[in-house]
């Protein structure tokens with residue numbers, strides 16, 4: 001059994017926390033652009049009989065899609081017997097319905113693209129909202145790691161007087177789970193989104209948050225507007241400066257800079273997307289989930 005973990009360039013640091021637990025050797029994917037912008041992907045060419053896991057956080061899914069396809073198909077051409085994808089952040093999970101006439105519903109379309117490319121998929125807390133289960137999107141084996149145990153440990157150790165605040169009903173699945181694991185108080189607010197950058201959030205119950213340090217928890221922080229709007233409301237309650245824990249630090253455009261200027265005591269994230277705010281490591285959990293799917297995808301009745 002040869003296992004090969006092939007990180008894309010941005011994911012090399014995460015790979016180095018995973019390879020031992022996966023009993024895999026690391027063979028990085030090289031990716032560069034020709035002068036016309038087309039991609040050149042280069043990988044190790046001795047993969048006969050290997051089980052390959054390609055590691056790429058899909059923060060920039062458009063840019064990565066073709067290079068991922070090139071890498072997976074080339075790994076097969078070089079003899080790999082299975083090729084899976086570890087995408088700690090799975091992009092394109094939010095356009096899961098047609099919000100306006102004529103729009104493409106990209107969540108299932110992107111899922112089809114990945115399942116045509118890979119034998120299995122591992123991710124971390126995919127943005128499941130109207131789609132309830134990853135398995136209902138994919139016909140290949142999938143597994144998702146939950147960041148909530150590691151996040152609960154981090155918050156309990158760092159902010160023992162925390163009250164967890166989720167900005168909207170979607171966040172309840174993470175906030176309630178983290179609260180249950182850490183025994184912390186929690187509140188989930190009501191959010192209305194009127195556009196990409198127009199978000200309105202309700203005020204939390206003052207009695208439930210009084211005397212505690214607010215810790216805002218959300219799965220994706222992208223434009224940052226959801227969190228900025230929540231912060232604007234919290235300011236009315238004269239609480240200590242809140243912390244922000246992002247499961248997936250997307251931080252589009254200048255979002256991180258704007259959040260840094262918004263009066264937060266600290267911004268932390270898990271390492272599903274490489275970012276200076278990464279403080280909660282999930283490599284060991286990803287390695288365990290990937291090992292299970294790797295084994296399952298190659299086990300045959302003849303295997304002992």
Ligand SMILES: O=P(O)(O)OC[C@H]1O[C@@H](O)[C@H](O)[C@@H]1O
Pocket residue numbers: 094127167168170171196199218219220221222223224225226227
């Ligand atoms: O407001 P921004 O940061 O753009 O978007 C992030 C929010 O949009 C939702 O889908 C996420 O769950 C999160 O609450």
